[in-house]
Amino acid sequence: MKFDDFLIRDIFNWGLTNFSDTNTTIPAVNIKETAxxxxxxxxxxxxxKNDFRVQLDGNSLVISSEKTTGKEEKEDTRYVSREFSYQSFSRTFNLQKDVVDTERIQAKYEDGVLHLLIPKMEHVKQKQPRLIEIS
Structure with missing residues (x-):
């Protein structure tokens, strides 16, 4: 299965997969292909960045997160209402090992966005067009 084939299926199944087990929305994902x-x-x-876990398990790239937040209150405080926030999600993308270089995958978190760079194998990189000289 190609990386973009999985993406297409993921888009068509959006209604079934955009919520986690805790009924929180799964973060939106953009996937861009360059040469x-x-x-x-x-x-x-x-x-x-510590809230994320990015793991390669065979051909599966798993991006997950689990975060619990709550307000700290003093012991002598009587609660009328108290809300905690718990969020978790997991997204899995199937990669073809003969298409992507799984040894060189990079991840960074910046300005509210987790960025992953998944390099293509040398033999599948798109070559620039070249002019063939006619003799």
């Missing part, structure tokens, strides 16, 4: 790489952007404002 040399696939670039994945996961919208996740308010998080830190």
């Amino acid at each position: 040399d790489n696939y670039e994945v952007e996961v919208a996740a404002p308010g998080m830190t």
Whole structure:
């Protein structure tokens, strides 16, 4: 299965897959293809890089997060209402090992977006057009 084939199925199944087990929305993902790489952007404002786990398990790239937040209150405080926030998600993308270089995948979190750079193997990179001289 190609990386973009999985993406297409993911788009068509959006209604079934955009919520996690805790009924929170899964962050939106953009996937861009360049001549040399696939670039994945996961919208996740308010998080830190330590909130994420990016794992390669065979041909599966798993992006997940679990975050619990709550207000600290003093012991002598009587609660009328108190709300905690718990968010978790997991997205899995199937990669073809003969298409992407899984050893060189990079990830960084910046300005509320988790960025992943997934390099293509040398033999599948798009070559620039070249002019063939006619003799």
